[in-house]
Amino acid sequence: MTSLDSVLEVLDKDGVRLTVEDAVATVTLTNPAKRNAQNPALWRALAEAGRSLPGSVRVVVLRGEGKSFSAGLDRQAFTPEGFDGEPSFLEMARGSDAELDAIIAGYQEAFTWWRRNDIVSIAAVQGHAIGAGFQLALACDLRVVAPDVQFAMRETSLGLVPDLTGTHPLVAAVGYARALEICATGRFVHADEAERIGLANLVVPAGELDGAVRDLAAALLAAPRDAVIETKALLRGAQERTYEDQRTAERASQARRLRDLAGLAD
Secondary structure, three states: OOOOOOOEEEEEEOOEEEEEEOOEEEEEEOOHHHOOOEOHHHHHHHHHHHHHOOOOOOEEEEEEOOOOOEOOEOHHHHOOOOOOOOOOHHHHHHOOHHHHHHHHHHHHHHHHHHHOOOOEEEEEEOOEEEOHHHHHHHHOOEEEEOOOOEEEOOOHHHOOOOOOOOHHHHHHHHOHHHHHHHHHHOOOEEHHHHHHHOOOOEEOOHHHHHHHHHHHHHHHHOOOHHHHHHHHHHHHHHOOOOHHHHHHHHHHHHHHHHHHHOOOOO
């Protein structure tokens, strides 16, 4: 049976396809004609993809069909009518603070689950990754990119702010000063710079992108799952902990691992 034949299709709607093969899930943006532009329906589908993951999944790959990973928010969002069945920007602005907060929090759910401790997420990025597309790539733990990648955070240039969870991982990856400069200018970050400043883990030729991601997924799966989960939790929490608190967290995590390996876990 070929790899393709063994893929289980779980979800295919609103520009998102989720497939699962053993311990690897692949989430694909499937609207290349619009450069995988994003809208609320797509965000709901992405959130549903996260909820639909079988417990056996350890690695999630995020990719976009066509020449672009995602060119950002669909321009229809900036029209007076917005998207059918969705509140327009004008309607959102007229709502109460609580209503506006709830709407944006719902949109953010598409971007939050990629950093769950029980999975490692990899974004395979080619072409445009702009605005919401950049933030979706930043939502993942790791990024493997093609030489033609173009990262840009254009929200500030439009009078808005990045609000789809991208600011925290951007600062974590490149530092405050560079993150501010990237966001405030809206400039493009290309592959060489992305790798140099920590936005990209690896740059590979476009024809080798899928293969490189498969190899990385296989390397991640080679380590015991519980050890990866504990390590990811340690690293994610390191930014918020003091040095001494991190030492304490390391000891507690290692104690759990040793008891588990010895068959003494609770």
